Amino acid sequence: MFGKIKELMEAKSKAEEMKKRLENVTVTGESYQGEVLVTANGSRRILSIDINESVLKVREKHEIEEMILVAVNNATEKADQLMATEMKAIMPNIPGLGF
Numbered sequence: 001m002f003g004k005i006k007e008l009m010e011a012k013s014k015a016e017e018m019k020k021r022l023e024n025v026t027v028t029g030e031s032y033q034g035e036v037l038v039t040a041n042g043s044r045r046i047l048s049i050d051i052n053e054s055v056l057k058v059r060e061k062h063e064i065e066e067m068i069l070v071a072v073n074n075a076t077e078k079a080d081q082l083m084a085t086e087m088k089a090i091m092p093n094i095p096g097l098g099f
Contacts, residue, residue: 014090019043022083029075031067038071042086044079046072 022042029038037050049071055064 011090015087018086018090022079022086025082027075027078027082029071029073029078031070031074036064036067036071038068038075040072040075040079042079042082044076044083046075 023045025042026039026047027042029040030036035052035055037048038046039048039050040046049068051064051068055067059067
């Protein structure tokens with residue numbers, strides 16, 4: 001029993017370290033051939049949105065909004081994948097936790 005508690009405490013410490021690492025890792029999501037780029041960190045915080053100026057000249061507002069949504073969703077999916085990979089690496093195989 002104490003072994004499992006120790007494992008949980010170590011996992012908590014590793015999770016805190018992972019969180020700090022993820023804040024310093026960036027992922028980029030894009031939509032429609034890179035016309036909109038969204039950069040997020042591994043903790044899913046959006047850091048920047050870059051819209052190609054040519055898009056502003058030829059697209060309507062609702063199209064640009066859709067492009068932004070696609071790029072944001074793409075970036076957050078990549079951040080989720082990165083986080084899941086990190087979690088699998090640090091979490092012990094403890095029954096009932098779902099990892």
